[in-house]
Amino acid sequence: MQIDFANLQYQYELYKDEIDTAMQAVLDKANYIMGDEVRELEDNLQNFTGAKHAITCSSGTDALLLAMMALDIEPGDEIITTSFTFIATAETIAFLKAKPVFVDIDEKTYNIDASKIEEKITPKTKAIIPVSLYGQPADMDTIQSIANKHNLKVIVDGAQSFGSTYKDKTDSNLGDISCTSFFPAKPLGCFGDGGAVFTNSDELAAKIKMLRTHGQNKRYHHKYIGMGGRMDTLQCAVVNVKLRHYKKDLALRQEVAAKYTKALQGKDMILPEVEKNRTSAWAQYSVRVKNRDTVQANFKEKGIPAAVHYPMPLHLQECFQYLGYIKGDFPISELISDEIMSLPMNPYVTDEEISYMSEQF
Known part of the structure; x- marks a missing residue:
């Protein structure tokens, strides 16, 4: 059996007629930058999330940059x-x-x-960035309470969690600014790079819109130092189509996750858990196993793709050596990075595939 990790080709075939029509409409108009579909997608994202403002951009990474630039993060500030x-x-x-x-x-x-955030706050701290990892929001009540107490901003990194909820609020409607990614393998993905920034602040939204187009407040007049951070019209056309079907796809992801959990109960592993007041977009279905290398090698032989998100925590990465962290500073992160393994996750994983994979443990 050969299993597809994200099954993007199958999804395209499902929505092919709609996607091809939407892309052809852009090609016919040749309005590839800031075309009508960009504004259309932003309106649709606002309606879907309940956020007052949705601003599309060139990637989830640039969404984070735009958020920090809008909040005037400067050299020497701590986040x-x-x-x-x-x-x-x-x-x-x-x-x-x-x-x-x-x-x-x-x-x-x-x-x-x-519970470990407050002890890290100093006079230089300007913001907190929680990540909705694997699709599940963090403990936002506690985080927002700490931020309010210390006059800090909250930027939600929701690159993996579009459509998830925290106490019935969408992940995109949390914090001062929330960011997401439309990278193809994300729960809601385009056919290249893309992302979005969400906020309920009129002031921040206006600034982010200028920042993504080189800080312009009108053509060739620049209020801020900005960036070329636009999401192109073709990619917006693709996401517009997929967003129409997203509630259904999100429900299917929930079903696949539930089937995984049922099939893997009692196996020698730790299964993912979602807190009662939250829902997950299930960007990944990640389990913890003690013998990951052996399991992965067996999976490869059996035609099952598996991924590790992530094999090394950030404090041990070479690029962050200058921060002075050492092994042992964050023991839970280090433990999880040694054991975590993501199974194929998309709305179309079949019962047969889940049964086949569960037999390999």
Whole structure:
């Protein structure tokens, strides 16, 4: 049996007529930058999430950059975030010459341990960036309470979690600014790079819109130092189509995750858990196994793709050596990085595939 990890080809075939029509409409108009479909997608994203403003951009990484630029993050500022995430979360902080300050994670959700944030706050701290890892939001009530107490901003890195909820609020409607990614393998993906920034602040939204087009407030007049951070019209056309079907696809992801959990109960592993007041977009279905290398080798032989998100926590990455962290500083992050393994996850994983994979453990 050969199993597809993200099954993007199958999804395209499902929506092919709609996607081809939407892309052809862009080609017919040849309006590839800031065309009508960009505004259409932003309106649709606002309606889907309940956020007052949705601003599309060139990637999830650029969404984080735009958020920090909008909040005037400067060299020497400190931003508290998790040590266990994709590098973009902290890379963007460092790119602006601010300092990533890492916090260990909760062993059950793999998200930032909110109880350990406050001890890391200094006079230089300007913001907290929780990550909704694998699709599940972090402990946002506690995080927001700490931010309010210390007058800090909250940027939600929701690159993996579009459509997830925290106490019935969408992940895109949390914090001062929330960011997401439309990278193809994400739960809601385009056919290249793309992302979005969400906020309920009129002031921040206006600034982010200018920042993504080189800080322009009108053509060739630049209010801010900005960037070329637009999402192109073709990619917006693709996401517009997929967004129409997203509630159904999200429900299917929930079903696949539930079937995995049922099939893998009693196996020698730790299964993912979602807190009762949250839902996950299930970007990944990640289990913890003690003998990961052996399991992965067996999977490869049997035609099963598996991935490790992530094999090395950020505090041990070479690029962050200058921060002075050493092995042992964040033991939970280090433990999880040694054991975590993601199984194929998409709305179309079949019962037969789940049964076949479960037999390999």
